[in-house]
Structure formats: structure tokens, C-alpha cells
Amino acid sequence: MSRVFGRVFSGIQPTGNLHLGNYLGAIRNWVRMQDSAECIYCVVDLHAITVAQDPKTLARGIREMTAALIASGIDPERAILFPQSQVRVHAELAWVLMCTARVGWLNRMTQFKEKSGKDREGASVGLYTYPVLQAADILAYKATHVPVGEDQKQHLELARDIAAKFNNDFGVELFPLPEPVIEGPATRVMSLRDGTAKMSKSDPSDASRINLTDDADTIAQKIKRAKSDADALPSEPAGLAGRPEAANLVGLMAALTDRSVAQVLADHGGQGFGQFKPALAEVMVAALGPITARFNALKDDSIALDSILATGAARARAIAEPVLAEVHRAVGFGDWL
Numbered sequence: 597m598s599r600v601f602g603r604v605f606s607g608i609q610p611t612g613n614l615h616l617g618n619y620l621g622a623i624r625n626w627v628r629m630q631d632s633a634e635c636i637y638c639v640v641d642l643h644a645i646t647v648a649q650d651p652k653t654l655a656r657g658i659r660e661m662t663a664a665l666i667a668s669g670i671d672p673e674r675a676i677l678f679p680q681s682q683v684r685v686h687a688e689l690a691w692v693l694m695c696t697a698r699v700g701w702l703n704r705m706t707q708f709k710e711k712s713g714k715d716r717e718g719a720s721v722g723l724y725t726y727p728v729l730q731a732a733d734i735l736a737y738k739a740t741h742v743p744v745g746e747d748q749k750q751h752l753e754l755a756r757d758i759a760a761k762f763n764n765d766f767g768v769e770l771f772p773l774p775e776p777v778i779e780g781p782a783t784r785v786m787s788l789r790d791g792t793a794k795m796s797k798s799d800p801s802d803a804s805r806i807n808l809t810d811d812a813d814t815i816a817q818k819i820k821r822a823k824s825d826a827d828a829l830p831s832e833p834a835g836l837a838g839r840p841e842a843a844n845l846v847g848l849m850a851a852l853t854d855r856s857v858a859q860v861l862a863d864h865g866g867q868g869f870g871q872f873k874p875a876l877a878e879v880m881v882a883a884l885g886p887i888t889a890r891f892n893a894l895k896d897d898s899i900a901l902d903s904i905l906a907t908g909a910a911r912a913r914a915i916a917e918p919v920l921a922e923v924h925r926a927v928g929f930g931d932w933l
């Protein structure tokens with residue numbers, strides 16, 4: 597990634613294991629951006645508790661996500677990596693921004709509608725205000741670029757609206773308007789069982805996804821059994837129309853080998869899945885093997901992980917606390933403390 601970014605911020609929930617969809621859709625971009633910008637990556641545990649969590653599982657999830665991010669290539673010496681709850685500015689700024697955001701804006705958020713489902717009255721208030729906390733995450737660092745998946749576009753629009761209204765209401769140029777960075781050929785990695793559904797940690801079928809903890813045999817088996825069709829691969833992308841499973845597998849090959857779909861089809865067009873799938877499994881195992889090995893070596897080293905997170909939180913505070921002080925001055929809280 598040769599583009600130059602200002603300051604990058606992104607967050608990921610510490611619930612569930614990382615899978616190939618997270619890795620190719622988001623984390624790989626996070627890793628690449630470390631070369632061209634100051635990067636701040638946050639394990640968003642405050643967001644996690646907007647739905648019920650078992651405390652012990654959550655505590656383990658925070659460390660495991662940290663280990664998975666480092667195993668994927670996040671370098672905690674260069675990037676700032678920390679848990680959201682350890683930097684109190686997030687919650688405090690969220691309150692101020694809740695007074696900037698409008699109820700009408702939140703009522704339009706599609707993720708709340710999906711997550712609250714039929715029982716909207718029974719959803720937590722935190723789930724409703726989730727996107728305002730997300731805006732606070734980004735704006736606390738005056739971040740300019742936010743690498744996210746497609747599904748977060750609407751939340752980023754909201755963060756921009758909140759930043760603009762805050763600046764306007766108080767006549768300041770405090771917050772830059774953050775831009776989403778949605779990139780990569782496999783931004784949307786689909787389920788291996790259904791090419792029209794997103795690969796997801798909550799799919800009851802483990803065969804639908806590749807976990808970053810799957811070993812080589814498991815990966816090979818899952819690719820072998822992945823849904824496909826009886827036709828040979830086309831030699832051009834147009835031939836994938838109406839073939840969601842074929843498109844997904846070809847897209848995975850493209851993402852894993854850093855080629856375009858057209859290039860993959862130029863090489864593999866005419867092959868049936870009996871030939872293509874083993875080739876795909878091979879590149880997947882080669883890409884994920886080292887990540888899995890690093891993850892397994894780190895995941896139970898809670899002393900090392902906790903020390904990385906504490907250092908990250910201290911570095912994050914050093915940036916966010918002065919921003920909150922500016923916010924206090926802008927709204928009239930004063931700064932005499």
C-alpha cells in the first residue's frame with residue numbers, strides 16, 4: 597500500500613476467534629498500513645458488552661485477539677495496540693458526542709436493527725449508542741483514516757457527521773473528518789457453505805469458515821468440501837456471474853496470492869474444482885501456517901500480552917487525553933483542573 601495516510605485508527609471486537617474473513621477483509625490492511633502511517637489499533641471491549649458476555653470468556657477473548665493480531669503481523673512496537681476499556685477517554689468522549697449526535701441519526705443505523713432483531717425494546721441502550729462510542733474511538737485520536745469492512749461504512753458516515761456537527765456547533769476545527777479505507781480484492785469473504793452469506797464467526801457450521809487456528813489438514817478438508825459447482829472455471833471474470841461459490845473461491849485465491857481475479861482466471865480458467873481446490877488449499881496453508889504457529893506460541897503467555905497491552909494503553913492515553921482537554925475547553929467545561 598503506497599498511499600500515505602495521516603493517522604490510522606481501527607477497532608475489532610474481542611469475541612470469537614479470528615477467521616479468514618477478518619484477516620483478508622481487515623487485518624491484512626491493518627498490517628500493511630503500519631508501513632505508511634502512525635497506526636492505532638484497539639481491541640474494543642466496551643463495544644463487546646453491548647450484548648451479554650461471560651466475564652471469564654471476555655477476559656480470555658481480549659488476550660486471544662491481541663495474540664491473533666500480533667501473529668497476523670501487527671507490530672506492537674510500531675503500532676499502538678491496546679484495549680479500549682483501559683483508556684477512559686473513549687467512554688468520556690462518547691458521552692459528549694452523544695449530546696452532539698441526533699436520535700434521528702441513530703434510528704437510521706442498520707446494524708442496530710439487525711442486531712436487536714425483533715426484541716428492540718429489550719436491547720441494551722449501549723447497543724443503540726454503539727456507533728457514537730465508535731465515533732469517539734476514532735475522534736479521540738483525531739484519526740484521518742479508518743480501515744474497515746464494507747459493513748462499517750454507515751458507522752463511518754455517522755462519525756463524520758458527528759465530527760462536522762461538533763466543529764460547527766462550537767465554532768472550532770477540532771476534529772478532522774475521518775475517511776473509511778475499504779480495500780482489498782477479498783473485502784467480502786463469503787461462507788464456504790453458501791456463497792451469498794458473509795463468512796462469520798457466528799455461523800453454527802464450522803465448515804463455513806477457515807479459522808486462523810485451523811491446522812493444514814483442517815484447511816485442506818474444508819476447502820475440499822467447500823460448496824462449488826460442476827462447471828469448469830471461466831477464463832474471464834464475467835464468466836463468474838451467477839456463480840457465487842465459484843466467485844468466492846476464485847476471490848480467495850486472488851487475495852491470498854495478491855493477484856486480480858482476472859489474473860487468477862487467466863492461469864486457472866478451464867480447470868474444474870477437483871484441480872483448483874487443492875491449489876487453493878495449498879496457498880491458504882502457506883499463508884496461514886506461520887500465523888497459526890505464532891498465535892499458538894503467544895496465546896497463553898498472559899504476562900507478555902498484558903505488558904504489551906499496558907504499554908499500548910499508556911501510549912494511547914498520551915494522544916487521547918490532550919484531545920479530550922481540547923473538547924472540554926470547546927464545550928465550556930474549562931481547564932482549571
Ligand code: TRP
Nearest residue numbers: 605606607608640730733734742
Ligand atoms: N464496529 C466495528 C466492527 O464491528 C468495530 C469498531 C469499534 C471500530 N470501534 C471502531 C472500527 C473504530 C473502526 C473504528 O467491526
